[in-house]
Amino acid sequence: MSAPGLISVAEALALVLAGREAVVPVRLPIRDALGLVAGETVLAPGPVPERPVAQRGGIAVVSAELIGASPYAPALVVESPTPIAAGELLPAGTDAILPADAASQVGALIEISQPAYPGENVTLAGTDLPAGSAIIREGERVTPATVLALDIARMREVAVRRPGFRVLLPAGKGGGTAESHWLRTTLEMLGCAPSAGDRTDLSFAFTDAPEPDMAAGQISVGIALRPGAWAGRLDDARCDPALILPARFDGMVAMFHALILPLVARLTGQALRVETRPLTRKIVSMVGFSEIALLRRSGGSYEPLAVGQVTLAALLAADAIVLIPPESEGAAAGTPLAAIPIHDPLGPIRA
Missing domain, CATH: 2.40.340.10 (MoeA, C-terminal, domain IV)
Structure with a gap:
């Protein structure tokens, strides 16, 4: 049941969503994708790190050679341990990192005065990301952590869904209004972008914007929504823009959450959280x-x-x-x- 002369929000939403599907994903450099919605599930192509990595600077050692070592009974090794910096791959055959001052030269030999256990001060292969684990799933937002993981996994692009939008400004308001700025900013925060060229996925105007051309037989109806009833309206879907927003912020916010947010969810391949x-x-x-x-x-x-x-x-x-x-x-x-x-x-x- 809705107010006389107005269509219900459910009827308006059905018209807004009719025939609309998620936009086709585009591939972007990972840093350009920040804040956008993934159009694919991305799996780690291999273990991260691919080989053991030093967690701290020091010397790379073989733990089996240092069993029982102490300042009173140091282990003696022939080859000088390899110096290593934090983040570097361990040399082949080594499995632990000790402080550099744990080793000292005694004649032709090296004394190491403390033991090490396998993996000490080391990040093992696959610890950060096992091979095949999900870095991001379709429909999730690309966050700074996502970009970090993709970058470390040596992935340079990711597919995202980025609907384009266009807002028709009121006459004489070339710089925009508080309401239009809110609308643009909110859409961009949800992963949309201003349309480039003629193609657009979302198109809006305000009630004090120039009227769209109305061909014979097209309809314009109000929506039984408070706040904003009678101020906002839905034009025939053949019009561009088809969704006319109230000029005042309260009705615009109401129409945004009632009609635009579900449309953004549809276009980005997401769902409304509840x-x-x-x-x-x-x-x-x-x-x-x-x-x-x-x-x-x-x-x-x-x-x-x-x-x-x-x-x-x-x-x-x-x-x-x-x-x-x-x-x-x-x-x-x-x-x-x-x-x-x-x-x-x-x-x-x-x-």
């Missing part, structure tokens, strides 16, 4: 409208901050957001709500 907690107190909602509710984590519960409205104070304090369906009058205290984390809303699709 975190379920009980309410600390009841919430009341208007029947006939889907209403945005902003929530703050409080212990193991959610504390409602705002329902059907988005204030800057509530947005700054909120940890999660949920869409109350139009048939609901609200929820009692203690009712579990499945909400989307605001600061980390998307994640891999789990089988």
